[in-house]
Amino acid sequence: MAIDFDARYTEYQANRSWLRRWVRKIYLNSAASQLTGPTLDFGCGIGELLERLPAGSRGLEYNFTTVELCRSRGLAVDRYDGFADDWRLTVVPYEVRFDSMVISHVLEHLERPTAVLHSLLHTAASRNIGCVLVIVPGKAGYRIDATHRTFVDHEMLSRPDVVAETGFRLERLRYFPGNWRRLGEWFPHHELQALYRRC
Numbered sequence: 001m002a003i004d005f006d007a008r009y010t011e012y013q014a015n016r017s018w019l020r021r022w023v024r025k026i027y028l029n030s031a032a033s034q035l036t037g038p039t040l041d042f043g044c045g046i047g048e049l050l051e052r053l054p055a056g057s058r059g060l061e062y063n064f065t066t067v068e069l070c071r072s073r074g075l076a077v078d079r080y081d082g083f084a085d086d087w088r089l090t091v092v093p094y095e096v097r098f099d100s101m102v103i104s105h106v107l108e109h110l111e112r113p114t115a116v117l118h119s120l121l122h123t124a125a126s127r128n129i130g131c132v133l134v135i136v137p138g139k140a141g142y143r144i145d146a147t148h149r150t151f152v153d154h155e156m157l158s159r160p161d162v163v164a165e166t167g168f169r170l171e172r173l174r175y176f177p178g179n180w181r182r183l184g185e186w187f188p189h190h191e192l193q194a195l196y197r198r199c
Contacts, residue, residue: 023189028052030176034133034195037099040092042120043106047075053102058092087119089127098127104135108148114162121166125198132168134194138175138184141191154181157194171197 032052041050044059047070060080061067070077078091085091101124107113117134124132136152137145156162158170172195175181184190 024048027176027189027191031102031104031133031135031193034193035100035102035131038097039100039102040089040098040129042080042101042103044070044075044077045105046070047073047077049102049104050075050077056098058096058098060089060091082116082120087116087123089120089123094127098129100131100133101129102133102135104133105137107134107152108136108142108150111149113150113152114156114159117157118162118164118166121163121168121196125167130198131171132196134196136192138181138187138190138192140184140186140188144188152192154192157192163196167198168196169199171195 028049029052031049035053037054038056038058039053041047041053041057041059044050044061046066047059050057050059050070057076059070059075059077061070061077062079062081064079067077067079080089080091101120103117103120107117110116121132134157136157137148139151142148142151154173158173163169172193174193175184176191176193178190184192
């Protein structure tokens, strides 16, 4: 089922207060530090993380307005509908190579996040991507955005069927900032980060 994002969501992302933009830099730098080489930023939003990624990186985004904003800023971003493409990433030519992929604050917007993640890991393996970083909000963060559909937790991301027959294994699962699950129950900017590495 497609998600109905519109220009208002792009405006919400692009017009955060200076304080929220400053705080987000800490989180974006944490994500960027875990990725190597050209990276595919799946669900790149307005491109805040994409700007910090190595040369050759590229973004995919569902929201038409957000794609236009990213392109106006000189970012390599393609409009992508995974529902229509069965998560095969065919919008990106196969000869374009990536070392890493990041799926940051995307899965919580979906009704079947683990099935989508499983499909994306399959596709990542077929494209010789070596690591996939997944980032989702904690409970408090989940509650502050009306577009969040499914709460993705530690247990969900570590289920064996997520990586089954994909060639990936879960290398690390941690909370940020501060590796305490309970912090995410009241602090809305707490994240869960899962790093999957191809065997």
